Amino acid sequence: MSVEQLTADPDLEASARTPLWKRLAGDPQAVITGAILTVIVLVGFLGPFFWTHDPNAADLNYANALPGDPNRPLGGDQNGRDILARLLASTQTSIIAGLIGVIVALLVGVTAGLVGGYLGSKTSAVTEWLFNLVMTFPGILLLILLMPVTGGDYRVTMVIYGVLLSPAIFRIVRGLVIATKGELFVDAARVSGLTDTRILARHILAVIRGPIIVASAFLVGTAIGVQAGLAFLGVGSSAVPSFGSMVSEGFTNLYLRPMQFLWPSITLGLITACLILFGNALRDALEGGQKNVGGRKSRRPASSARPLEPIPSEENALLVVRDLQIGYPASDGTVRPVVKGVNFTLNKGEILGLVGESGSGKSQTAFSILKLLPAEAVILGGSVWFDGINLLEASERDMQKIRGRRIGYIPQEPMSNLDPSYRVGAQLVKSVRATTGVDRKEAKARVMELLERVGIANPERVYRSYPFQISGGMAQRVLIAGAVASRPALLIADEPTTALDVTVQAEILDLLRDLQKDLDLAIILVTHNFGVVADICERIAVMKDGRIVETGEAVDVFDNPASAYTKSLLAAILDESTVRADRPAALAQKQE
């Protein structure tokens, strides 16, 4: 049993997309700290088999012996006991203390947290109450008070301390479970007929494991520290070697033999520090690691000669994408391209459907126009010309002026794209003010007008609502209002109807069509759904594996698909007859 147990947990590995150990192996912090911890654990447990000196055997011949003596390689303490043997034994004591503490805390805290967070309000109230009871116990004081009960045995003390630590885990788990419970994927799981136990096991454990593992690393450290601290104060049996008692003895002897104080301090510090760093590395590995949010560091090859490229001067063109290439760093250090040279042109007031399966690179293409790619994305080459500016070369400051004002964005999932803490109106007012600089009153008037414009029947009520108080369709209208608030010339809609009911889908598409006419918007509609495309788009670009395989007028593509891939996609939708069996509206109009 060791700290490594945490990483070897099969459940953690099974649910991660890339095996956890593989990602950990690529992180020097995890490798180094993991290795140090492993060595410490091995030395602590195997060392006494090779160095068989009794850590408690006092021999006044070796009192305060200097390091280097064959019988006292690290010297002797003031009673002549062997410091090396005592260090080995103390290491063991610490590790056992830490593990007992964290295992008890995890067993109690996770179980109760899952039960308390997931099950009905009655169970939840009872568990919460119980844990408040536990937490309200003055922990370290209790450990001291219970000395007669524990008989000074540090293992019993640590079991009690584990229970005292469990509220920390309980609170984290319960909080996350309650937050997760409301999330859509859990609802989805429940609706699709999964039992509560399976939902707990699969979905919720996947969400809570990261924070728990980080907390555990901290808690092992805490338990080790408290055990040492109690021994320092003199709580516990003196027959059990411990860093705490070694530090306390070394402290009294500090001027004579500073090493007596340093040995246990350094070992103790090393163990705690490695635990924390390993925990951090683990967290980063589990959750994809630290990502820089800002677009401040878009790396790209130095050899790009784009500035020399003439600005495409196609007449009427609003947006010209040339040879766009985007990649993501792979675990082996190379950059794996996901968008491999995309070209297209969008005219003013035109609606282009960017169609493809998930993973085809269509969303990456769309986000690169806003320069809101994830921080780890690498732009490998190409250019995105908008209004005579190459957006890929634009600074973050310039992009701030373009986003919202010139290019709007409608996201896919309405609920997660609203800040849960602010009222709908307040969020929109903030965005309006950020882009236009008008005062609060004017911004509010503008927002109310927008809400009405996007077809919200009771704008005053929605304005005052929090996101959780409105429906998905309503939220999507709010997001559309936010996207067109500053009258952009181009709207990027990323699967704007995918998360909605079919009836609401049609309404939202109608709204987009209306807005497009009113504001003379150009729209890039990213979707996997040919039905949506047929409904609204004038032109189509079909993407596959990071490339555009076919582009043309919607009518032509539907009637006469050139690429085999488009044909297969079209065949698929016709088979499913998902949206409508009659001839798509846009096509019908064009034909007439």
Add this chain to the structure above:
Amino acid sequence: MITYVLRRLGAGIILAVLVTFITYLLLAPSFEKIVRSILGTAATDANVAGRMQKLGYDRPVGVQYLDWLGGVFKGDFGRSLFTSELVGPAVTQRLGVTLSIVLPALAITVLLSIALGVIAAVRGGTIDKISQGVSLIGMLVPSLLLAIVLVLIFAVTLRWLPATGYAAPSSNFDGYLRTAAIPIFVLLIGGVANMAAQVRGAMIGELRKDYVRTLRARGMKNTTVVMQHALRNAVGPAVTVLGLEFLAMLGGALFIEKVFALPGFGTYAFSAALRGDVPVVMGITGFTVLLTVTINLLADLVNGWLNPKARLQ
């Protein structure tokens, strides 16, 4: 909202009663041993029985506890078995000393943790590594060792600050600063190490959420999105941690006060527990529980206030 507060307060009081009752139950079996140690080895069984009766320890435990509880509701925590000192005023006075260390440490912890956690999450790279390094230092050196090392450097070697002792901030502020500086620093290092990591984690989680991208897509400044939206949502979990951190600092004070010989709550509790001074131990337990209940209630209220869903329901 008011009924919610009252309900939580009621639950808190019930908790406090239960905790003190359990503590009393745990202590009860050793009463005779304690009385014997007070009277000394020369005492006969009759002497011990007489003193037990005088202290009321011969009655059923439930009655003894109710007697204690009744006194508490009247503000009477009894007297120390060893010094005859009134427990109530003694505990509050000691608690004042501890809080004069813990509260400043907590306040500085909050400010530093938010700053470090946010910067680390937003910037990543070198700054993240540095702030993790600060966290590391806090974690690397267990507070006990840090306390000892700082005493050695600033008190023993440089003689800038006194190694031990205490002055109340109300009577001698300069003296308070000089004696409390190292203890506060030691406590806040541990606090920052823990809290900054939590803030960083919560911020990274928030910054990856969809709404952050959407707000940026509307042309909002990155700093505005980070400070007013992501941080606002990341604060909730941090408040819970803060409540726990406060209690952890109270626990940590037990060790720190011992090193600095501060006349605080921890030193008082430790000596009372070792001697088996029942009224003092009970008084300390009672005060600690009430303090914890209050802190938790505050953390819950702040969390509820921060989360509109909880606030409105």
